[in-house]
Amino acid sequence: MDISTTPTDSSATAAAPPRSRSRIFPWVVFGLTFGLMLSDYMSRQVLAAVFPMLKSEWGLSDSRLGSLSSIVALMVGLLAFPLSLVADRWGRVRSMLIMATVWSLATLLCALATGYGQMLGARFLVGVGEAAYGSVGAAVMLSVFAPRLRASLSGAFLAGGSFGSVLGVALGGVVAAHIGWRWTFALMAGLGLLLVGAFRILITESDLRRHTFAESPVTGEADAAPTGNAVRAPLSSLFSSVSVWCAYIGGGLQLFVAAVLMAWLPSFFNRSYSLPTDRAGLVASGYVLLIGTGMVGCGILTDRVGRRHPARQWSSALVYCTISLILLTVAFSLRTGPVQLTLLALGALTAAGSAGATSSMVATLTHASLRATAFATVTLANNVFGLALGPLVVGFLADHYGLATALRLVPLTYLGAIAALAVGRYTYPAGLRRLARWDMASSAA
Template sequence: MNPIPTAAPGASGNDYLAGRGAAWFAFAMTLALMVMDYVDRQVIVSLFPHMKREWGLSDTQLGSLVSVVSVTVALGALPVALFADRVSRVRSIAAMAVVWSSATLSCMFTRSYGALLGARAAVGLGEAGYGSVGAALIASHFPERMRAALLAGFFAAASVGSVLGVVLGGVIAARWGWQSAFGVVGVPGLVLALLYLLVKDYRTVSLTPSLQQATRSTGAAAGHIWRALSRAVTMRWVCAGAAAQLVVVSSIWAWMPSFLNRVHGIAPDQAALRAALVVLAGAAGAVVWGAVVDRAGRRRRGAKLQTLALLCLCSLAVLGGAFSFGAALAPQSQFLLVVLGGFLMTCTVGPVSAIVIDVIHPGVRSTGSSVLALIQNLFGLALGPVITGALSDAIGLGPALALMPAFGVLAALAFLRAARTYEADCQRAGEPLDAPRPPPLQAARA
């Protein structure tokens, strides 16, 4: 790992940080670790039928095994990002991969629900900050014109990893038992962590005195983040919209194998394979919609957020219809509608990260992105599985899944509000934190 000297990574907006080859190698390695991140995170959802049968767990308990990872990711994201921004992005990422892979391996040795819940929490602690630090590293290596599409691809790797995790979990559990699945998927991350040290890093960016003071501790950073959010109205609304839509995504991804197993009587390993198609459709959708949103914003930046709002409402209509009227549809027709909904519901995955990076100071991109990661994990990914599980215990899994897409309405409203201030916040992103803030009316008209 050789840091590249630079005063402001990606500051010109039009050049590669360390050359085309180094940029694509960094992208490939960061993408590969993102895949393993979500393999380790999602492998458990295809194991739910086995765990429910052997340990007698409720749906709320099963959902908590997914949600606890997102909770610990959220709690650890800011400290990790602070460390990465001020010390080393590459070494931080390698260390994270070692921790989450080792924690995944430990899951195979647990013999009680409490021990497994603790091991899953440790997986989240290892993954904390990875998405935000990885996104900042990619954004710094590539020109601005490519960032939204590349970040869409980076976060789409989460879908690919989820597909692999769901499929591998189902297949391995059917042959060697559900606990063996954790042992198989935990090893590749350790190998990739060592190889990641070959990625080129950039030297830590020199900050203004106010920013230097703001990033010395987690408490100081919290104050800095509050001030940054207060002046970047766009970021607040984008974070809210992103979290609301991820409630939908996490609900569908976590519970599709169980839905197919319980409602349609499909064997757990085959249910995992079919559920993987929904996640795979989401991976394709994240890339496609990332490019569509990029194109929509070429003439007017606010059009990006208006497009996102429309796509969230489309996913609501398709998924809500699929689960609400499933009894009147042939099983194959219902499943095809769910696949289409899966393609639509990941529309926010890449664009929201690019939009947040657009409106924060270049020297604290990892820290700023960690705010998005914290809110997405704590109020999006963590809430979806456990809310669905609790509703399932009360009214059944099918009706619960029919209700969850309604969170898309909240997402659409938030994105429409963010569109009003996006242009002005982009123009002010490079200004010092203590620069005078324009009156709200002036900022909205800028």
């Protein structure tokens, strides 16, 4: 497999791919990267479905059970940036194949574990494999589509995490109940390895290069023909403008609430609605599906409103945050009942609605040669400000004030996201000009 980042065979790059393949190939890339995103989160979250069995069979404490889950998030947070940088320099397709193979084989090791220590080591390897997939996969997927589709595709890709989580828990619970918990991990591992094989056959680095859109540094729009990236941007360009900082921070803060909903809604329905554990989890999974559906729908809407005026993507993100702030604040202030459940459902639809928009903003404000590393920075911000921090903060507040009170305070996080996004919207033109000046200076050199 050719892993270079610039074309070396002029005859290969000069010949354009067949028209039909040119149209189909981007969607093949999307389908396989999305499928691997599902596999990523199914392998990560299937553990929750077998917690009771592991606790009973191995006599584990809740803290040890929690560590089996948190070790994956810890590795993702620590390794996403360096591994994405390696993928940008070494080859994104090969890196993705290695990542997916590592997390799939590590998931198979989970099935073979005979105790806590072995399971912890296997979960550590799951986190290592999954660490940079979200950023590298997003970079590969977006590279073969026109920029006008970025928010839609980013939202759909990120929603794969929500859908994968639901599938992992639901399917894992059914399989574990019928044929044992070890088979749940074996099933997830097999799915991942099948997708790796399909990706290896259908997508190569050279194919990806031929279908990559070249972008104008000023508008972010694609040129007439695809090309490779010959110029490498310095890492400092990832943080070269106020607007891109605001996109990182605003995107992370808007996921704070979504992360809390995914982690704590089962407990909320169990305690506030007196639902048994299985029914509480089932009801909560419906709200998680709404979060994922909203990410897709809001991404599509963002692309429509920003097609002619990309700056409107910032405005759409601000609208989604404002809607969720109002709906969720009111919902958690009401008594239990149908009205509260309805408002929670509506708020869940926009809870992570700006995820696609903020990813698209980062893609526009950073150089294409560092696209995977830019998305790794997005992943880092999402974990630091949202996915890891949210459930932890709510757990601390719930210990002191009760879960219902803690959840009433959670939507206030949107105020920080709104402030960051508003500043980013104001400084966006300056961020584009800074990127354009750097690109022209590096090209001249």
